[in-house]
Amino acid sequence: xxxxxxxxxxxxxxxxxxxxxxxxxxxxxxxxxxxxxxxxxxxxxxxxxxxxxxxxxxxxxxxxxxxxxxxxx
Numbered sequence: 001x002x003x004x005x006x007x008x009x010x011x012x013x014x015x016x017x018x019x020x021x022x023x024x025x026x027x028x029x030x031x032x033x034x035x036x037x038x039x040x041x042x043x044x045x046x047x048x049x050x051x052x053x054x055x056x057x058x059x060x061x062x063x064x065x066x067x068x069x070x071x072x073x
Contacts, residue, residue: 020057023050028066039072 010016028045045066051057 020051020055022055022057022061024048025050034072037073041070041072043068043070 008016025048026045028043030044031042032039033042034040043066045068047064047066049057049061049063
């Protein structure tokens with residue numbers, strides 16, 4: 001993911017970087033259950049983020065464990 005801005009400018013008139021560039025590596029497992037008309041997945045993932053040196057990411061953009069339930073109908 002590359003640098004992003006919400007459109008706010010700094011003192012020099014340049015766009016301020018609100019969301020710094022990062023790379024992510026994700027690994028995990030998915031358990032599937034159900035029939036054709038209703039299928040459910042339980043996903044358990046680990047996400048490792050890599051930032052340039054000196055970047056302090058928001059807590060929501062740091063390494064994390066993710067557990068999600070997905071229903072297909």
